[in-house]
Amino acid sequence: MDIFSLNTSKKRILIIGGGFGGIEIARRLDTRQYEVLLIDKHNYFTFQPLLYQVATGGLEPDSVAYPLRKILKKNKDVLFRLTEVTSIDQVSSKVMTTIGEIPYDILIIATGAMTNFFNMVETEKNALALKSVTDALNIRSFVLQKFEAALLEKSKEEQKRMMNFVVVGGGPTGVEISGALAELKRHVLPHDYPELDISMMEISILESGENVLDVMSEFSKRKAKDQLIEIGVKLLLKQQLKSYDGREAVLADGTIIETSSLIWTAGVKGNFPAGFDATSVVRGNRLLVNDFNQLVSNENIYAIGDVASMQSGAHPMVAPVAIQQAINLAKNLNRKTKNDRKKFVYKDKGSMATIGRSRAVADIKFLHLKGFFAWLAWLFIHLMLLVGFRNRVIVLFNWVWNYLSYDRAIRLIIRPYKKN
Amino acid sequence: MDIFSLNTSKKRILIIGGGFGGIEIARRLDTRQYEVLLIDKHNYFTFQPLLYQVATGGLEPDSVAYPLRKILKKNKDVLFRLTEVTSIDQVSSKVMTTIGEIPYDILIIATGAMTNFFNMVETEKNALALKSVTDALNIRSFVLQKFEAALLEKSKEEQKRMMNFVVVGGGPTGVEISGALAELKRHVLPHDYPELDISMMEISILESGENVLDVMSEFSKRKAKDQLIEIGVKLLLKQQLKSYDGREAVLADGTIIETSSLIWTAGVKGNFPAGFDATSVVRGNRLLVNDFNQLVSNENIYAIGDVASMQSGAHPMVAPVAIQQAINLAKNLNRKTKNDRKKFVYKDKGSMATIGRSRAVADIKFLHLKGFFAWLAWLFIHLMLLVGFRNRVIVLFNWVWNYLSYDRAIRLIIRPYKKN
Numbered sequence: 041m042d043i044f045s046l047n048t049s050k051k052r053i054l055i056i057g058g059g060f061g062g063i064e065i066a067r068r069l070d071t072r073q074y075e076v077l078l079i080d081k082h083n084y085f086t087f088q089p090l091l092y093q094v095a096t097g098g099l100e101p102d103s104v105a106y107p108l109r110k111i112l113k114k115n116k117d118v119l120f121r122l123t124e125v126t127s128i129d130q131v132s133s134k135v136m137t138t139i140g141e142i143p144y145d146i147l148i149i150a151t152g153a154m155t156n157f158f159n160m161v162e163t164e165k166n167a168l169a170l171k172s173v174t175d176a177l178n179i180r181s182f183v184l185q186k187f188e189a190a191l192l193e194k195s196k197e198e199q200k201r202m203m204n205f206v207v208v209g210g211g212p213t214g215v216e217i218s219g220a221l222a223e224l225k226r227h228v229l230p231h232d233y234p235e236l237d238i239s240m241m242e243i244s245i246l247e248s249g250e251n252v253l254d255v256m257s258e259f260s261k262r263k264a265k266d267q268l269i270e271i272g273v274k275l276l277l278k279q280q281l282k283s284y285d286g287r288e289a290v291l292a293d294g295t296i297i298e299t300s301s302l303i304w305t306a307g308v309k310g311n312f313p314a315g316f317d318a319t320s321v322v323r324g325n326r327l328l329v330n331d332f333n334q335l336v337s338n339e340n341i342y343a344i345g346d347v348a349s350m351q352s353g354a355h356p357m358v359a360p361v362a363i364q365q366a367i368n369l370a371k372n373l374n375r376k377t378k379n380d381r382k383k384f385v386y387k388d389k390g391s392m393a394t395i396g397r398s399r400a401v402a403d404i405k406f407l408h409l410k411g412f413f414a415w416l417a418w419l420f421i422h423l424m425l426l427v428g429f430r431n432r433v434i435v436l437f438n439w440v441w442n443y444l445s446y447d448r449a450i451r452l453i454i455r456p457y458k459k460n
Numbered sequence: 461m462d463i464f465s466l467n468t469s470k471k472r473i474l475i476i477g478g479g480f481g482g483i484e485i486a487r488r489l490d491t492r493q494y495e496v497l498l499i500d501k502h503n504y505f506t507f508q509p510l511l512y513q514v515a516t517g518g519l520e521p522d523s524v525a526y527p528l529r530k531i532l533k534k535n536k537d538v539l540f541r542l543t544e545v546t547s548i549d550q551v552s553s554k555v556m557t558t559i560g561e562i563p564y565d566i567l568i569i570a571t572g573a574m575t576n577f578f579n580m581v582e583t584e585k586n587a588l589a590l591k592s593v594t595d596a597l598n599i600r601s602f603v604l605q606k607f608e609a610a611l612l613e614k615s616k617e618e619q620k621r622m623m624n625f626v627v628v629g630g631g632p633t634g635v636e637i638s639g640a641l642a643e644l645k646r647h648v649l650p651h652d653y654p655e656l657d658i659s660m661m662e663i664s665i666l667e668s669g670e671n672v673l674d675v676m677s678e679f680s681k682r683k684a685k686d687q688l689i690e691i692g693v694k695l696l697l698k699q700q701l702k703s704y705d706g707r708e709a710v711l712a713d714g715t716i717i718e719t720s721s722l723i724w725t726a727g728v729k730g731n732f733p734a735g736f737d738a739t740s741v742v743r744g745n746r747l748l749v750n751d752f753n754q755l756v757s758n759e760n761i762y763a764i765g766d767v768a769s770m771q772s773g774a775h776p777m778v779a780p781v782a783i784q785q786a787i788n789l790a791k792n793l794n795r796k797t798k799n800d801r802k803k804f805v806y807k808d809k810g811s812m813a814t815i816g817r818s819r820a821v822a823d824i825k826f827l828h829l830k831g832f833f834a835w836l837a838w839l840f841i842h843l844m845l846l847v848g849f850r851n852r853v854i855v856l857f858n859w860v861w862n863y864l865s866y867d868r869a870i871r872l873i874i875r876p877y878k879k880n
Contacts (some may be wrong), residue, residue, distance in 0.1 A: 109652040232529040
């Protein structure tokens with residue numbers, strides 16, 4: 041593929057992945073020095089922190105996705121191609137894709153993370169994940185289909201199984217989707233299904249640790265727990281899933297939970313194309329990089345964000361790390377001399393999780409918030425992080441609407457969920 | 461299926477189809493007299509007049525769809541089931557569905573219309589239709605995928621074929637989607653694809669009649685034509701498509717148009733389940749009804765909207781007819797004595813079509829509007845017709861946004877289009 045101009049002395053930088061890290065660096069690289077090409081298998085950027093609201097009918101998928109070409113509109117010299125990478129050939133410095141081979145001088149891998157089922161094949165086949173827009177739409181359809189099916193079911197036992205939602209993993213995603221499901225139970229489903237006894241619906245979080253939101257402060261952990269219990273989420277702590285066949289979740293201690301709705305948020309792992317040997321890969325299936333985000337095993341390849349793990353210490357797999365690494369790497373690459381390069385230092389601005397209507401926890405430096413103010417802070421920060429003014433206005437309107445009406449209006453089954 | 465209560469003397473009314481007619485009558489039937497059950501294969505109502513804006517990235521699909529359960533929220537006694545009808549057994553008064561047999565005393569068929577390819581099997585296989593939310597999302601993905609593919613194509617001829625959009629049918633849908641595609645060409649695609657020569661993109665309307673918008677006034681027809689030409693839509697009038705294989709459209713006079721993007725809006729036909737013999741069915745595959753929307757062949761069955769054709773004269777297949785028939789039929793059924801029944805009389809409130817930014821035509825009684833004022837009238841009326849305040853606000857905001865920014869922000873390929 042001659043996507044890059046061939047008659048130029050500029051170095052060719054190829055970026056794989058249009059997530060938080062990929063779009064940040066694509067916009068910051070100096071196109072007077074470099075030819076820049078971004079590739080992604082989707083034509084849009086996904087704002088993952090709000091996917092759980094798409095899954096629970098609170099937001100349109102179109103509000104949390106943003107066209108990559110629109111993001112690059114102001115960077116006219118940065119090219120974009122919609123394609124999937126099949127493998128990387130480090131020897132010839134080429135990336136193999138569904139649209140052909142793409143040569144590079146510098147390769148930036150910003151491919152993020154994928155759901156990690158830890159080789160639990162049966163669970164992977166039967167559980168729902170939440171890492172992409174399609175995943176979120178699948179959950180939305182799935183939940184609604186379960187209630188439609190429960191209406192037709194005569195056996196109470198089967199009805200209960202259909203309405204028993206087990207969320208595996210007590211991290212932010214697990215907590216947030218559980219909270220949103222609890223809100224559906226409290227405010228939306230009783231109106232939609234007056235014929236059903238919605239009190240039979242259960243939402244549980246299955247977490248192997250001692251508490252939910254394990255990386256947060258003691259205060260936040262405790263308050264998150266309290267708030268989850270307040271809105272009716274059952275906490276199954278220090279419990280581990282052993283297997284799930286679509287009807288029964290078997291725990292490590294032998295307990296069996298009857299559920300046909302299991303959402304897996306208990307792990308992610310680095311997601312990179314074939315072409316790296318075992319020495320480049322460390323814990324969490326991440327690529328080992330130095331303090332400049334340069335692959336330890338190849339100085340022409342960089343990795344940023346979730347897919348990268350620094351030798352001097354692995355960073356959390358969250359958006360701020362990806363964004364800060366992208367900014368630092370762009371600066372380093374734009375510098376004329378290699379000696380001016382700056383090491384990456386992560387500025388942790390805190391973390392937060394929303395739990396439901398007016399409920400959240402937030403650790404911002406030494407400040408710990410809970411309840412309504414944490415919730416407002418969460419809303420504000422996520423609104424600001426969203427890409428695009430149009431999306432911000434629509435999300436804000438939906439939030440105000442959902443708050444005032446106690447509604448989640450977007451409960452549509454546009455493409456019914458079908459098991460693979 | 462014992463969805464209806466069995467121990468009641470109330471008559472059971474089963475409504476098939478949650479379109480304009482179906483939702484109108486479901487909300488109006490007297491549930492003190494009747495048990496009412498609405499069934500539909502989707503869990504949402506589709507506002508078809510705006511589907512073309514979903515197809516061209518101007519609106520979210522979620523804004524033109526509305527959950528049926530939410531529509532029925534105020535009518536607690538009206539039941540809803542998500543199911544597909546397989547056939548109707550008039551002898552035993554039962555409807556066969558994917559969730560079992562449903563008995564009825566009175567059956568109301570409000571199943572609307574489907575795309576009519578007039579037995580052109582090859583064309584049906586290769587053309588895009590625009591009758592459902594899924595169709596609209598398919599067109600959105602398809603158009604964007606064509607431009608991504610054109611970027612990779614070396615042959616100018618193939619590029620032209622990919623960028624040549626032929627819309628068959630010069631009715632409102634054909635005119636509206638052509639206008640929207642022309643706006644994409646003028647304002648959006650040149651920014652997204654600076655590497656492509658967008659001037660190669662062509663949009664043509666292929667219409668067998670002498671003019672587009674054949675049912676409108678002479679004034680509107682002439683002005684629509686002028687406005688379409690102004691924004692660069694080619695009109696191929698008095699031309700008929702003979703066949704389309706996905707690469708070449710062959711016209712009746714032998715002309716060949718090289719196009720890989722053909723959108724078919726040239727015909728619809730009544731869409732009803734199996735179970736009616738030929739004597740019940742008339743022109744346009746519609747069910748023959750008397751002036752009370754009662755099937756001529758079975759007094760317990762009614763048909764309203766697109767699927768019905770009155771003995772005393774067929775009505776146009778448009779939303780106002782369906783709504784007015786639903787209102788009239790509900791009143792008739794709610795009346796205690798059969799002699800009070802009123803015949804249906806259609807009040808034609810006019811018709812309109814939008815052609816693009818600030819361009820439209822409207823016939824409202826003796827008033828004929830064109831251009832900006834017709835466009836404003838079109839916007840206002842469609843906004844008012846939309847179901848739900850949330851959808852109205854979001855659509856209005858999107859329209860203002862699109863108008864001011866010259867943008868169509870929702871150009872996402874969430875589920876890539878794949879040929880069956």
